[in-house]
Amino acid sequence: MTKTSYMPARLAAGAAMLLTLTACATVTRGSKDAWVVNSEPPGARVETTNGHFCEATPCAIKMSRKSEFVATLTKEGYKSATVTVTHKTAGSGAAAVAGNVLVGGVIGLGVDMVTGASQDLTPNPVTVVLEKKDK
Numbered sequence: 341m342t343k344t345s346y347m348p349a350r351l352a353a354g355a356a357m358l359l360t361l362t363a364c365a366t367v368t369r370g371s372k373d374a375w376v377v378n379s380e381p382p383g384a385r386v387e388t389t390n391g392h393f394c395e396a397t398p399c400a401i402k403m404s405r406k407s408e409f410v411a412t413l414t415k416e417g418y419k420s421a422t423v424t425v426t427h428k429t430a431g432s433g434a435a436a437v438a439g440n441v442l443v444g445g446v447i448g449l450g451v452d453m454v455t456g457a458s459q460d461l462t463p464n465p466v467t468v469v470l471e472k473k474d475k
Contacts, residue, residue, distance in 0.1 A: 376465035430460035
């Protein structure tokens, strides 16, 4: 066999390698993240408008990187407090998106955008200082 007869196999292998690079952020970062919440004092219950909760801070709640929600912290003897959480393009997420563009991974770019893998929740972590209720 001549070298030219191996060319289709090499092209197929190269194409397969490029396909593995699509959706870089989805592969390297995943579509979920842990949102970490602390409170002063600790032990506050956390409930989010997107249906997640934890019984007592400090805690971490795993959710979609592209979530947007309001979290309410409550603790007996303290005023409730809220935190608005949104998402932004992360540094490493932006690098993965750029990798998709450079490699020509339009499909990967779309996957990363739909899954939110290029995003980070913000603020994360968050620490909320609770105020004591007036007696």
